[in-house]
Amino acid sequence: MLGLDAYHLSLITAVGISVGVALSLNLITGFCGQISLGHAAFYGTGAYCAALLTKAGVPFALGLASGALLAAVLGVVVGLASLRVRHDFLAITTMGVGFLFIGVVRQQDVLGGELGVSAIPDPGLGKAGFALLCVGFAAAVSAFSVYVKRSWMGFVFDAVASDEDTARVLGIDVPRYKLAAFALGTALAGLGGGLYAHNVKFIAPDSFGFVESITILAMVVIGGIGSVGGVVLAAVVLSLLPQWFQFIDDYKLLLYGGLLFAVMRFSPGGLAGATRAVLARMRGA
Amino acid sequence: MLFLELFLQGLVQGSIYALIAIGLTLVYGLLRVLHVAHAGLFTLGGYLGVLVTNASGSLALAMLVAIAVVGSLGMAIYRLCYQPLLEKPPFVALIASIGLFIAMEELYRLIFGPYGMSYVQPPLQDVIVFAGLSLKLAELTTMAIALAAVVGLALLAGRTRLGLAWRASVTVPQMAASFGIDIVRIRYLNFFIASGLAAVAGVMVALLNNLVEPTMGSVPSYKALAIIVLGGLGNVRGTLLAALALGVIESYGTIYLGQLLDRDAIAFAFLIAVLMVRPQGLFGKR
Numbered sequence: 001m002l003g004l005d006a007y008h009l010s011l012i013t014a015v016g017i018s019v020g021v022a023l024s025l026n027l028i029t030g031f032c033g034q035i036s037l038g039h040a041a042f043y044g045t046g047a048y049c050a051a052l053l054t055k056a057g058v059p060f061a062l063g064l065a066s067g068a069l070l071a072a073v074l075g076v077v078v079g080l081a082s083l084r085v086r087h088d089f090l091a092i093t094t095m096g097v098g099f100l101f102i103g104v105v106r107q108q109d110v111l112g113g114e115l116g117v118s119a120i121p122d123p124g125l126g127k128a129g130f131a132l133l134c135v136g137f138a139a140a141v142s143a144f145s146v147y148v149k150r151s152w153m154g155f156v157f158d159a160v161a162s163d164e165d166t167a168r169v170l171g172i173d174v175p176r177y178k179l180a181a182f183a184l185g186t187a188l189a190g191l192g193g194g195l196y197a198h199n200v201k202f203i204a205p206d207s208f209g210f211v212e213s214i215t216i217l218a219m220v221v222i223g224g225i226g227s228v229g230g231v232v233l234a235a236v237v238l239s240l241l242p243q244w245f246q247f248i249d250d251y252k253l254l255l256y257g258g259l260l261f262a263v264m265r266f267s268p269g270g271l272a273g274a275t276r277a278v279l280a281r282m283r284g285a
Numbered sequence: 286m287l288f289l290e291l292f293l294q295g296l297v298q299g300s301i302y303a304l305i306a307i308g309l310t311l312v313y314g315l316l317r318v319l320h321v322a323h324a325g326l327f328t329l330g331g332y333l334g335v336l337v338t339n340a341s342g343s344l345a346l347a348m349l350v351a352i353a354v355v356g357s358l359g360m361a362i363y364r365l366c367y368q369p370l371l372e373k374p375p376f377v378a379l380i381a382s383i384g385l386f387i388a389m390e391e392l393y394r395l396i397f398g399p400y401g402m403s404y405v406q407p408p409l410q411d412v413i414v415f416a417g418l419s420l421k422l423a424e425l426t427t428m429a430i431a432l433a434a435v436v437g438l439a440l441l442a443g444r445t446r447l448g449l450a451w452r453a454s455v456t457v458p459q460m461a462a463s464f465g466i467d468i469v470r471i472r473y474l475n476f477f478i479a480s481g482l483a484a485v486a487g488v489m490v491a492l493l494n495n496l497v498e499p500t501m502g503s504v505p506s507y508k509a510l511a512i513i514v515l516g517g518l519g520n521v522r523g524t525l526l527a528a529l530a531l532g533v534i535e536s537y538g539t540i541y542l543g544q545l546l547d548r549d550a551i552a553f554a555f556l557i558a559v560l561m562v563r564p565q566g567l568f569g570k571r
Contacts, residue, residue: 035376037383081557085564087375088319092514093560095507096553103550210507214383221380254391260384265366268377 009131013199015239016134017192020141022219022235023228024188027145029217030226031154032181033161034082035091038098039189039216042071044208045101046190047197048111051120054198060123064194071190072183079182083175086164098213105205116204123198134195138232141188145228148184157181161226211253218256222263224272234271289418291536297424297493299532300431304486305505306512306524307434308479314455314519315475317375318367321382324506325389326362326480330355330487331497332393335402344408344488351484359480360473368472386506394499401498409492427489434482435525451475455519504549511556515567523568531555 004012025039046067053063081093105111112118125133148154156177159167168174197203215238223234242252267274305327312320330351337347366385370378409423442448453461454471462468490505491497512531516523531552538551546554559567 035379081561085560088317088379088518089514089560089564091319091376091379092510093557096511096556099507099553100546100550100557103547103553104545106547107545210503211387214387217380218384251391251395254388254395257384257387257389257391261366261381261388262384264377264381264384265369268370268373 004128004131006127009127010199011240011243013127013131013134015236016131016136016138017195017199018219018239019138019232019235020134020195021189021192022216022223022231023138023141023145024185024192025216026185026220026223026226026228026231027148027188028181028185029220030231031145031149031157031161032178033157033164034079034178034181035087035094036078036213037091037095037210037217038078038101038213039094039185040208040210040212041098041101042075042186042189043193043196043212043216044105044203044205045074046071046193047203047208048105048117048193049190050194051117051197051203052111054121054123055117055119060121060198064191067194068187068190071193072187075182075186075189076179078186079179082178082182095210095213098208098210102205102209105208112204114205116202116207117197118202120197120201120203122201130199134199137191137195142228142232144188149228153177153180214260215256218260222259222270224270224274227270227272230270230272230275291540292533293418293420295533295536296529297420297427297532298536299529300428301486301490301493302505302509302512302532303431303525303528304427304434304482304489306509306516306528307438307521308482309509310513310516310519310521310524311475311479313513314521315472316367316371316378318371318378319375319382319510320367320479321379321506321510322362322366322385322389323479323483324502324509325386325393326355326359327483327487327490327505328390328393328497328499328502329358330484331491331501332397332402332487333484334488334491335404335497338408339405342406344492348485348488351488352481355484355487356477356481359476359483362480363472363476386502390499390502397497397499399499401496401501403495403497404492407492407495421493423489423492427493430485430489431525434485435521438478438521447474508549508552511552515556515559517566517568520566520568523566527567 021043025036028034028036049070050063050067053066054060078094078097082090085093106114123130156167156172159172160174160177164174219235219238220231222238223232224230241255263270269276305324309320309323312318312323333351333354334347337350338344341347362385366381367378370381409421409426411422412419413422413425442452450461450466451471453464453466454468458468490501512527513524515527515531534555535548535551539548542551
């Protein structure tokens with residue numbers, strides 16, 4: 001594709017998956033205001049489901065779709081929890097779901113246990129084809145996000161995010177929209193997980209732990225919660241940064257942590273919020 | 286006998302959880318902030334414990350240094366991180382705190398190295414045998430400290446003017462301020478006590494495992510969040526009970542549920558089960 005070498009193709013693949021997955025969390029946390037600290041669990045569900053299915057001989061596309069479906073089923077279950085608990089309680093519950101996922105996968109020999117699943121079959125698209133597929137995934141999720149944001153559903157998500165009780169009083173079926181946000185977001189995360197599994201060909205529980213959840217959340221938060229453009233930009237930059245600066249790899253987590261803290265402390269609206277503030281000031285001056 | 290031994294070990298672990306979680310719940314009670322970085326302070330306490338004990342030979346001195354340094358750092362975190370964010374939506378402080386925690390862990394790894402440190406001559410290693418049950422002196426001390434901390438806090442809150450001001454600031458901050466209570470001072474004190482308790486927990490965990498490592502705070506930090514939610518967020522007594530209960534449940538669970546779940550997931554399975562039935566936590570009020 002475009003005469004790129006294998007290294008660049010693998011970068012593009014990784015970035016495409018990151019963008020898609022970050023936007024999938026943005027649907028839940030950004031649009032609908034439901035904080036999730038366990039998004040990697042859904043990403044991981046998709047990865048495990050797709051990987052085990054294609055290893056068993058199921059076609060690649062069907063494996064991906066099943067992974068997305070299973071992640072969505074799990075997502076709706078966690079979404080049901082979001083109807084019971086809110087805010088801080090929801091944050092802790094979703095974090096718990098993440099730890100529970102890892103805890104269960106680790107102990108199941110069927111799922112590869114500690115050792116994970118290896119030798120995941122190649123989907124047979126070639127490196128360029130696969131990279132193209134992942135970029136397509138990112139583009140499709142972006143387009144879908146913009147579409148949702150402009151739709152009636154996006155409007156309702158916004159209402160639920162800013163004031164759930166008022167939305168309820170206005171006759172909006174809040175539970176249904178929350179569940180819809182969870183179902184959509186987790187299905188897309190599951191799809192991203194399936195792509196990830198077939199990209200790296202090896203998955204283990206540690207790939208889907210709390211750090212991964214926070215990494216995804218960092219992309220959303222640093223980009224600007226709810227902003228599609230900001231999240232895409234942050235996902236691209238944050239997944240490329242360690243590659244550009246190989247020497248930074250040892251400091252990668254320090255950088256993530258520091259950035260997360262600094263953005264929340266100085267610009268809680270993320271890149272998008274900061275841009276908006278600068279634009280407003282320029283217009284005002 | 287195994288049954289009792291497990292129970293006792295559960296109580297030791299539960300005491301550690303309590304020392305960490307009580308600090309968290311104090312912070313939550315006063316500020317409504319989920320203070321994830323608390324576990325970073327716990328880890329620092331562990332490092333200071335090992336470093337000072339190895340240098341001076343005195344565990345008591347190490348404990349005091351750890352409390353003073355970590356307590357002050359806790360106050361600094363309040364001033365630099367939480368105070369400016371109190372007016373923002375709650376997730377802002379939470380995510381900032383997670384970021385801070387990750388950065389702290391990485392700093393420890395870069396400064397102290399990834400492999401951890403141990404006491405050269407670990408103190409309090411004598412084993413006490415009573416009625417067929419054996420317990421290390423360090424384990425006994427841990428339980429005693431947890432008990433003393435809870436009793437001390439109860440006395441401070443219930444019997445002193447300062448405690449009265451503290452309770453007033455927790456329940457009705459505006460009213461307390463209008464009665465001339467210096468809310469900011471109360472908050473600093475709150476962070477000092479909470480962080481000091483985390484430091485003590487760090488020193489004791491370092492002693493129990495004879496190891497400190499950069500990531501020793503990860504699991505306790507998230508577990509402590511589960512515990513304070515179970516205890517009903519901001520409720521000290523509920524937190525103590527939830528911590529002890531979780532210690533004991535884990536102790537049995539590792540033996541009887543080990544095939545199904547790993548140890549660290551038990552806390553969250555318990556948490557999710559409880560929250561679905563009682564969204565306000567085991568001991569919380571609506």
